Every structure is written in C-alpha cells, then in structure tokens.
Amino acid sequence: MSLLVADALTVSTTLEGARVPVLRDLSFALAPGKVLGLVGESGAGKSMVGRTVAQLLPPGFAVSSGSLAFAGADLVTMPGETRRALLGREIAFIPQEPLSALNPVLTIGAQFGEHLARIGAPASARRESMLAAFEAVHLQGGADLLGRYPHQLSGGMCQRVLIAFAFASHPKLVIADEPTTALDVTIQARIVRLIAEMQERQETAVLFITHDLRLAAQVCDDILVLYAGRAVEYGPARKVFAAPAHPYTRCLQLANPAMHTRRALYALPERMPGLRAYAAITGCAFASRCPNVIEECRAAPPPVSAVAPGHRAACIRSALTGEIVPATEPAAEPTAAHAPILGVENLTRRFTSGGLFRRSDFAAVKNVSFTLRENEFVGIVGESGSGKSTLARLVVGLEAPTEGRITIAGRAAGEPGFDAHRREHVQMVFQDPQSALNPRRRVASIVTQPLEAAGHLGWEARLARAGLLLGEIGLPADAALRFPSQLSGGQRQRVNIARALCAVPRILIADEIVSGLDVSVQAQLLRLLAALRRERHFAMLFISHDLSVVRYLCDRVLVMYRGEVVESGETEQVFAAPAHEYTRTLLAAVPPDDPAEVWEGLRAV
Amino acid sequence: MSAWPAWLRSARVLTGLAVVLAIALIALFAPLLAPHDPNEQNLISTFLPPAWLQGGDAAFPLGTDSLGRCTLSRLIYGARVAMTVAVVASLGAMIIGAVLAHIAGYFGGAIDWLIGRTVDVWMSFPPVILSLILMVGLGTGLRNVILAIVLVDWTRFCRVLRSEVLVVTRRDYVAAARLVGFSHWRTITREILPATLPLLITLISLEMGIAVIVEAILSFVGMSVGATTPAWGQMIADARQYIYDAPWNLAFPILAIFVTVLGFNVLGDGLRRTLDVRLTETQRA
Numbered sequence: 001m002s003l004l005v006a007d008a009l010t011v012s013t014t015l016e017g018a019r020v021p022v023l024r025d026l027s028f029a030l031a032p033g034k035v036l037g038l039v040g041e042s043g044a045g046k047s048m049v050g051r052t053v054a055q056l057l058p059p060g061f062a063v064s065s066g067s068l069a070f071a072g073a074d075l076v077t078m079p080g081e082t083r084r085a086l087l088g089r090e091i092a093f094i095p096q097e098p099l100s101a102l103n104p105v106l107t108i109g110a111q112f113g114e115h116l117a118r119i120g121a122p123a124s125a126r127r128e129s130m131l132a133a134f135e136a137v138h139l140q141g142g143a144d145l146l147g148r149y150p151h152q153l154s155g156g157m158c159q160r161v162l163i164a165f166a167f168a169s170h171p172k173l174v175i176a177d178e179p180t181t182a183l184d185v186t187i188q189a190r191i192v193r194l195i196a197e198m199q200e201r202q203e204t205a206v207l208f209i210t211h212d213l214r215l216a217a218q219v220c221d222d223i224l225v226l227y228a229g230r231a232v233e234y235g236p237a238r239k240v241f242a243a244p245a246h247p248y249t250r251c252l253q254l255a256n257p258a259m260h261t262r263r264a265l266y267a268l269p270e271r272m273p274g275l276r277a278y279a280a281i282t283g284c285a286f287a288s289r290c291p292n293v294i295e296e297c298r299a300a301p302p303p304v305s306a307v308a309p310g311h312r313a314a315c316i317r318s319a320l321t322g323e324i325v326p327a328t329e330p331a332a333e334p335t336a337a338h339a340p341i342l343g344v345e346n347l348t349r350r351f352t353s354g355g356l357f358r359r360s361d362f363a364a365v366k367n368v369s370f371t372l373r374e375n376e377f378v379g380i381v382g383e384s385g386s387g388k389s390t391l392a393r394l395v396v397g398l399e400a401p402t403e404g405r406i407t408i409a410g411r412a413a414g415e416p417g418f419d420a421h422r423r424e425h426v427q428m429v430f431q432d433p434q435s436a437l438n439p440r441r442r443v444a445s446i447v448t449q450p451l452e453a454a455g456h457l458g459w460e461a462r463l464a465r466a467g468l469l470l471g472e473i474g475l476p477a478d479a480a481l482r483f484p485s486q487l488s489g490g491q492r493q494r495v496n497i498a499r500a501l502c503a504v505p506r507i508l509i510a511d512e513i514v515s516g517l518d519v520s521v522q523a524q525l526l527r528l529l530a531a532l533r534r535e536r537h538f539a540m541l542f543i544s545h546d547l548s549v550v551r552y553l554c555d556r557v558l559v560m561y562r563g564e565v566v567e568s569g570e571t572e573q574v575f576a577a578p579a580h581e582y583t584r585t586l587l588a589a590v591p592p593d594d595p596a597e598v599w600e601g602l603r604a605v
Numbered sequence: 606m607s608a609w610p611a612w613l614r615s616a617r618v619l620t621g622l623a624v625v626l627a628i629a630l631i632a633l634f635a636p637l638l639a640p641h642d643p644n645e646q647n648l649i650s651t652f653l654p655p656a657w658l659q660g661g662d663a664a665f666p667l668g669t670d671s672l673g674r675c676t677l678s679r680l681i682y683g684a685r686v687a688m689t690v691a692v693v694a695s696l697g698a699m700i701i702g703a704v705l706a707h708i709a710g711y712f713g714g715a716i717d718w719l720i721g722r723t724v725d726v727w728m729s730f731p732p733v734i735l736s737l738i739l740m741v742g743l744g745t746g747l748r749n750v751i752l753a754i755v756l757v758d759w760t761r762f763c764r765v766l767r768s769e770v771l772v773v774t775r776r777d778y779v780a781a782a783r784l785v786g787f788s789h790w791r792t793i794t795r796e797i798l799p800a801t802l803p804l805l806i807t808l809i810s811l812e813m814g815i816a817v818i819v820e821a822i823l824s825f826v827g828m829s830v831g832a833t834t835p836a837w838g839q840m841i842a843d844a845r846q847y848i849y850d851a852p853w854n855l856a857f858p859i860l861a862i863f864v865t866v867l868g869f870n871v872l873g874d875g876l877r878r879t880l881d882v883r884l885t886e887t888q889r890a
Binding site: 396397398420423427428430431432435436437438440449450452453454499502503 | 780782785786795
C-alpha cells in the first residue's frame with residue numbers, strides 16, 4: 001500500500017494561447033517510510049511536483065489529467081478544507097532557503113508555538129514539545145533558542161529549526177525541496193543525515209527533490225529522473241546510479257566530476273528545452289541532445305519500458321546507454337617546472353568595523369603565502385567566510401592588503417606603474433554573471449571592454465574582435481548584438497570569461513564561476529576552461545567550494561579555513577591523503593562516487 | 606513588440622507630456638497668443654468678469670484685474686516665468702545634486718561622509734525660509750529665483766541618487782570595468798550613469814512641479830521676478846485683496862498652477878513606473 005501515488009499526472013499552463021504540459025504523464029509510487037528522489041536540472045519540473053502535492057501551483061497552472069493520491073484520497077479533487085487540514089499535519093515541508101522561510105520579526109519560539117497551535121498541540125505541552133523537537137534535531141540550548149530571532153542563527157541552524165517544525169506533527173510525508181542547496185558543503189551532509197535520521201525514527205515517507213544525482217543515490221530508496229517535465233527514468237536508487245538506462249541519467253552522471261579519479265567530463269550540448277519549446281517536441285524531449293539519437297526518436301514519444309524489475313526508462317535504445325562515454329580530453333602539461341608568475345607572501349587583510357569607541361578587528365585573510373606558476377591551475381577551497389573571495393580581490397587589486405607582498409611577473413606591488421602592469425597580466429571572472437555584466441551593454445560591447453579602456457578602436461574593429469572571442473568560448477556569432485538578459489545563465493558566464501580573455505591575461509582569477517549552474521552547463525564550462533588552458537597557456541586561481549570541480553581542473557589546491565591556508569599541495573595528494581582535520585571534513589562532506597561506498601559525512605552528526 | 610519605447614506607450618506619460626508640452630508651447634508663443642499686453646492698464650474696465658458671465662467683455666476673455674489688465678494675457682505670460690523656472694532650476698539642481706551624488710556614492714569613505722553631512726545640514730533649514738532669505742540677499746529677478754531654487758533643492762537629488770549610485774557601484778560589472786582599465790570618469794559615465802539615468806529623469810520631472818510651486822510662493826510674497834513681469838503667484842497675491850469682488854481672478858492662476866504641477870507629477874509618476882528597473886523587474890518575476 002503506497003502513501004503517495006501519481007498516475008499519469010499532467011500539469012499544464014497556458015502559454016501564448018496554447019496549453020503546455022509542464023509535467024507530463026508522471027507516474028510514481030512512494031511507500032510509507034521510504035525516500036523518493038526527484039532528480040533533474042533546473043526547469044525539469046522537480047519543484048512543480050512538490051507544489052502539486054501541496055496544491056500550491058502558481059497562477060495559471062493546473063492539473064489537467066491524471067491523479068495524485070495521498071493515503072487513498074485524491075489530492076486534486078479533494079475539497080480545499082480537507083487538503084488544508086492535511087498540510088502541515090500529515091504532509092510537511094522543508095524549504096530550500098531556510099532564512100527566507102522564517103519570519104524575521106518573530107522569535108523562533110513564537111513561530112514554533114504558532115505552528116504547534118495549528119497542528120493542534122495542547123497549549124500546556126507546547127514548550128515541552130518544542131524542547132523535545134530541538135533535542136531531536138540536535139540543536140543545543142533549546143530554551144535559549146526559543147527567544148532568538150532567525151537572523152541570530154546560522155543557515156544550518158535555521159534549517160534544523162525548520163526540520164524540527166516539519167517533523168513536529170509526526171507527518172506521514174515530508175517534502176524536502178533542495179534542502180541543502182543554500183548551505184555550506186560541510187553542513188549539507190549533516191542536514192541530509194538529520195533528515196534521514198528523523199525519517200527513520202518516525203517512519204516518514206520523504207519526497208527528496210535535488211539536482212545532485214550522487215546525493216540522491218546515497219539517501220533515496222527510489223529515484224525518478226525528470227527531463228523537460230517528463231519522467232525519463234524511474235527505479236531503485238542504487239540500480240539507477242550503477243546502470244543508468246536513460247542516456248540523460250548517464251550523461252548527468254558523467255557530467256559530474258569524480259572525486260577519486262580524474263576522468264573526462266561529458267558535456268551535454270546546449271540545454272534543456274524551455275516551456276515555449278515544448279509544443280514543438282514531437283518525439284523524445286531529449287532527442288536534440290542525445291548522443292544515441294536516431295530518426296525514430298524524433299517521430300513519437302518513447303514508451304516507458306521496464307529494463308529490469310522495478311526499473312523503467314523512457315528510451316527506445318536503452319540497451320546502448322551504457323556505451324556513452326565522454327570525448328577524451330588531452331591531459332594538461334605538467335607545470336611543476338614552469339617559472340612562477342604570481343607570488344603572494346604573508347598576505348593579510350584586516351577589516352575594522354564599528355564606531356570610534358567600540359572597534360572590532362577581523363582578519364579575513366591571515367598570513368597567506370603561495371606561488372602560481374605559468375599555465376598552472378591552482379584551486380582554493382573552503383566554505384563561505386573562509387576568505388577565498390577576499391584573497392581573490394586582493395590579488396586583482398580590488399582590495400588593498402593590510403600587510404604582505406604581491407609579486408606579478410617579476411614586479412612587486414607598490415612599484416611605480418604596478419597597477420597598469422597588473423591589469424595587463426591579471427583578469428578576473430566574477431561569480432554572478434547577472435551582476436558582472438552591465439545589462440545595458442550588448443555582448444560585443446561587454447567582451448571588448450578592455451579595448452574600450454585603451455580607447456583606440458572603432459565599433460567595427462570591436463565587433464570583429466568580439467566575433468573571434470565568441471567563437472573561442474563557444475557562443476554563436478549572432479550573440480554579439482544581444483543583451484545579457486537574452487542569454488541563458490551558462491551563456492552569460494561564457495561572456496564573463498570572454499571579457500577577461502580579451503585583455504590576453506597571463507593569470508585568470510575565477511571566483512566560484514561554476515556554482516549555481518546546472519551540472520551539464522558546469523561540465524561545458526569546465527571543459528571549455530581546460531581547452532582554453534591548452535590553447536592560451538594562462539595560469540588560473542580557481543576559487544570554489546565544490547571539491548570535485550577543483551579535483552577535475554586544478555594541479556594544486558589550497559585549503560582555506562578562517563582566513564588561513566591550512567593545507568596545500570598537489571591535488572591528487574591532498575585528496576588522497578588529507579593531512580589537516582578541516583580538509584578531511586571537507587572531503588567527507590561530498591557524497592562518494594560509488595553509492596555502495598559508506599559516506600563518511602553521513603555518519604558524523 | 607512596438608517600435609515605441611515602453612515609456613512612450615504609458616498613458617500616464619502621454620497625458621503628462623501632453624499637458625506639459627501644451628503649457629510650454631503657450632509660454633513660447635505668448636506674444637502671438639495673448640490678446641493684450643499683459644501690463645497694459647485699462648482703468649475704465651477694471652474687475653471685468655470672464656466673457657461668458659454677465660457684464661463680461663469679449664475683448665477680455667477671462668476678465669480683468671484691479672488695474673484693468675487682461676487676466677488671460679497675464680496668465681499666458683505668467684507661463685513663461687513658470688516654465689523657465691521649472692526647466693532651468695530643476696536642471697541646475699539636478700546637475701549639482703547628481704554630480705555630488707555620483708561622487709559620494711562611487712568613492713564612498715570620507716568624501717561620502719562629507720557630502721552626506723553637508724546635505725543633512727542643508728536639509729535641516731526649512732526650504733521656504735531658506736529661499737526667502739536667499740531672495741532677500743540676492744534681490745529679485747528671474748535669474749535669482751532660479752539660483753535660489755537650485756541652491757535649496759539640489760539636496761533632494763543628491764540624497765535619493767546617492768543611494769542608487771551606491772547600489773550600482775557594488776555591482777560586479779563596475780569592478781570589472783575598473784579591472785579592464787576604465788578610468789574613474791569613464792566608469793561613472795559609461796557604467797553607473799546609464800543605470801541611474803531612469804531615476805534621474807523621474808526626479809527631474811517631479812522637481813519641475815516643485816519648482817513651479819516654489820516660484821509661485823516666492824512671487825506671492827513679492828520675492829520673485831519684478832512687478833513688471835507677470836507671474837502666477839503675483840496674480841494670486843493681487844487678487845487676494847479683492848477675493849469677494851472678483852473671485853475668478855484668484856481662481857484662474859491657481860488653476861494654472863494646479864494643472865501645470867499635475868502635468869509634471871503625472872509625467873514623473875508614469876516615467877517612474879516604466880523606467881524604474883526594480884518595479885518592472887518585480888512585474889516580470
């Protein structure tokens with residue numbers, strides 16, 4: 001007897017006068033006490049499933065056919081009152097952004113009390129149940145916590161509070177919508193562990209929505225892979241991960257850099273069709289990007305067929321899926337013998353805050369030293385607040401160091417003409433392309449900004465140069481005259497990289513440039529960076545919180561913790577035999593490549 | 606998609622623009638439109654009511670004042686003072702305010718502190734008293750009225766724009782422009798100004814309405830242009846003494862001010878709605 005059953009569920013909206021199915025013929029069953037993972041990239045419709053369960057669809061969206069039953073009752077046709085009685089009691093939510101899910105002007109206690117009152121807990125027992133709930137989610141200082149406001153807690157603590165909220169009513173079903181995406185890596189594993197623990201203790205069913213296939217394989221019993229609103233693969237998590245039957249699942253898996261070995265990434269071309277393109281899809285939605293595509297795929301939607309007991313996939317050539325391999329990539333030249341191009345010695349940056357009388361001193365970067373050789377890629381890893389970004393801004397000159405020395409290509413900071421010298425050698429790629437690209441400039445004008453600064457080229461010449469740059473970073477030539485708002489996130493990030501390359505720098509500083517992008521887009525960019533490195537021979541400081549990405553791209557790695565470099569060395573070595581406790585914590589926080597392996601991060605709470 | 610930019614398709618903008626342009630044209634062609642010389646006195650026919658009322662004279666469509674001057678002609682000529690002050694004074698206030706705001710917001714630190722405190726101190730003077738004092742010191746005349754309004758109202762631009770500049774300056778594309786070698790001047794004019802321009806345009810159209818009112822206040826108390834130049838505030842002041850005998854003489858200039866200010870405000874509001882990125886972005890989301 002299943003708790004949540006979707007049968008040919010279709011959710012549609014009206015776009016330009018036509019009905020467009022946002023979710024199409026979705027069927028799955030979630031048994032009590034089990035975890036179902038909904039996996040897919042942004043735009044696949046993962047969150048829409050959660051919203052359909054809660055009947056919180058955006059205006060204009062509605063279930064157009066099929067059914068969605070919770071404990072035998074149809075959620076779609078159920079009267080609003082009955083459904084509202086279910087939500088919060090029987091069906092609970094864990095949101096993506098813990099901070100914005102809590103009311104900033106009410107204390108945790110007030111909000112929890114309100115929630116308990118709603119689910120019908122007697123007033124006299126509320127305080128007790130709150131403290132017990134905090135205990136259950138391993139929050140220290142329960143009584144003290146009740147009087148706190150959300151902004152006084154860290155993101156991880158807020159998420160724990162929300163998990164306590166969700167499980168307070170002993171719900172039958174919990175919907176967790178990317179519960180760890182907004183949190184630091186080291187906290188992610190603990191939150192996942194906590195959800196698993198609560199789920200086991202209360203025998204709750206969990207609908208776990210995530211973009212991370214590796215994470216889903218670790219925590220879920222079953223996985224449903226979504227692509228453009230359609231289920232492409234459904235089956236037991238470990239089986240799906242070990243032998244994906246649908247090419248999309250396989251490509252997603254290969255797009256994710258491995259932690260243990262360095263292998264080539266599979267970069268799916270282009271991106272998932274948007275809602276507007278749905279109407280034009282006649283056959284398989286994945287056909288336009290599929291490496292195994294044949295004419296038949298485009299003719300009719302592929303039927304869902306069983307590839308093994310309980311393991312289904314919507315692909316007519318699923319037998320060939322296992323043969324998909326990424327295109328080989330030439331290995332980067334060894335750089336150990338190259339001359340140093342950037343030297344940083346005892347760099348410190350202190351920030352003072354507060355007024356005249358109560359000054360507080362805070363060192364964002366403490367005594368950091370390292371060298372970067374020609375054509376070498378060095379990764380800087382650490383969680384938010386570790387000083388990675390400040391270090392980047394110090395190197396490019398957006399911040400001035402409090403102490404220490406920076407040497408670039410033989411000249412030290414402070415020498416006359418150093419700023420111009422630095423500009424010639426160092427360029428930066430910013431994290432958020434939304435903020436890094438002037439929305440009022442066209443792409444051609446953005447990527448040739450360095451020429452504008454020099455001020456001696458006409459628009460024609462700039463346009464020609466932009467064409468060359470766009471070709472190099474893999475954007476179509478007609479993108480030159482578009483505005484950033486007309487590009488996708490991945491394309492914007494390419495423009496961001498092209499601008500930095502226009503000045504022909506010797507050193508690139510990249511601050512979290514692939515975070516927030518979908519896995520397939522991330523793989524495209526990583527391969528692009530690796531290719532540019534071979535062609536242009538620049539060196540790069542690559543800042544990231546994602547260890548697997550650093551593992552793929554960088555020769556050496558620096559681990560930063562609270563402004564200090566706690567460990568550094570060859571990437572292989574650091575990853576294989578971490579010396580510092582913090583490095584071990586970071587490494588343990590990443591789910592292992594093979595779901596059969598024990599995930600260390602899950603054990604330590 | 607239409608060839609017209611979004612701001613030209615808004616009903617508010619079009620209404621406001623129509624009113625403002627009409628008044629500007631009237632002011633521009635005043636000598637052709639006015640039936641009489643605005644200062645020509647006709648002591649035989651004083652306090653004539655508008656032409657359509659009993660005792661009205663078709664030669665004076667809106668009647669005459671206590672000295673027998675044509676009300677319509679004075680209103681038409683009064684638009685010249687109002688529009689000149691509105692345009693020149695708000696442009697002047699905008700230039701001072703915007704330049705200081707961009708400097709303060711972009712460079713920050715001690716410069717920002719200094720400009721911010723100056724604005725604070727400046728704004729703590731009551732604006733009407735400040736402009737009256739300035740007029741006493743400067744003497745009457747169109748140029749001095751404009752100067753007084755500029756000196757009082759630049760703070761409004763400075764304060765509102767500064768916070769906008771601050772937001773834009775923190776965008777990564779401004780840092781990126783600096784990194785590729787843009788000078789401060791180029792960064793401000795090419796990267797920041799285009800982003801603050803919509804707010805600037807909106808503020809200007811609102812400031813024009815305010816300038817019309819301030820000028821009317823000053824001329825009401827006789828501290829604006831000289832007695833020989835007709836101005837709406839002056840007309841109100843003149844008519845005030847005969848409010849029971851000739852109420853229409855009071856009503857027409859008030860109506861003129863009302864329509865003009867309303868035109869500027871509707872225009873400003875329309876521009877704000879169509880140009881303000883934050884508003885249009887939330888609509889899209």
